[in-house]
Amino acid sequence: MKYPKLRELKEAITALIKGPYTSNFPFEPHVPAERFRGKPEFHEQDCVGCGACVNVCPARAIEMRDEGDARILVYRWDLCIFCGQCEANCLTEKGIMLSREFDIASTGEREEQRQEIRKKLVLCDCCGEVIAPYDQLLWVAKKFGPLLYSNTSLLNVFFRERGLAEEENPTGEDSGEMNRARRVEVLCPACKREAAFAS
Numbered sequence: 171m172k173y174p175k176l177r178e179l180k181e182a183i184t185a186l187i188k189g190p191y192t193s194n195f196p197f198e199p200h201v202p203a204e205r206f207r208g209k210p211e212f213h214e215q216d217c218v219g220c221g222a223c224v225n226v227c228p229a230r231a232i233e234m235r236d237e238g239d240a241r242i243l244v245y246r247w248d249l250c251i252f253c254g255q256c257e258a259n260c261l262t263e264k265g266i267m268l269s270r271e272f273d274i275a276s277t278g279e280r281e282e283q284r285q286e287i288r289k290k291l292v293l294c295d296c297c298g299e300v301i302a303p304y305d306q307l308l309w310v311a312k313k314f315g316p317l318l319y320s321n322t323s324l325l326n327v328f329f330r331e332r333g334l335a336e337e338e339n340p341t342g343e344d345s346g347e348m349n350r351a352r353r354v355e356v357l358c359p360a361c362k363r364e365a366a367f368a369s
């Protein structure tokens with residue numbers, strides 16, 4: 171006959187006196203530990219739309235696409251493995267953060283298990299090419315401080331956000347001939363190069 175080990179015996183007696191270690195969820199609400207890795211959430215105010223989280227997500231649970239002058243980011247918790255890479259690699263460190271929410275089982279459509287946010291894009295004043303989201307450029311501009319004056323495109327975006335300059339090409343269509351004077355507009359790298367060598 172096999173006798174139970176002492177450690178198991180001790181655990182059994184403790185459980186008999188103190189009750190089981192496990193929580194009573196779902197009959198009672200369960201509060202997870204402080205550092206529990208639950209469902210990530212986008213914080214729209216702090217996200218700049220850079221897409222770093224999309225690139226590091228091993229489960230491809232975050233999608234990103236550009237439509238016209240909008241960048242759309244979609245987080246799908248039906249695909250998420252709660253690894254925390256998105257939070258750890260977020261440019262602003264608080265654009266996407268893991269919550270402690272874990273009770274997300276659902277009988278609904280998978281398509282509904284998503285969070286979507288939109289970011290306005292800056293388009294090249296000349297060719298309409300996507301440069302980056304406004305919020306991302308403003309975030310970089312603030313990091314640059316006085317060095318901002320060395321980059322005309324960035325400076326222009328900064329001024330436009332404060333209402334000190336007008337948007338040159340809101341439709342994203344080609345707005346005319348290239349010349350050197352256009353170097354002060356908001357241009358993509360290819361148009362900037364062309365403007366630098368134009369007469």
Ligand code: SF4
Pocket residue numbers: 210226227228229230231232245249250251252253254255256257
């Ligand atoms: S927690 Fe991991 S799997 Fe889930 S969205 Fe973030 S990076 Fe992707």
Ligand code: SF4
Pocket residue numbers: 216217218219220221222223224243259260261262263264265266
């Ligand atoms: S700011 Fe953070 S949450 Fe937003 S797209 Fe970049 S990495 Fe993702």
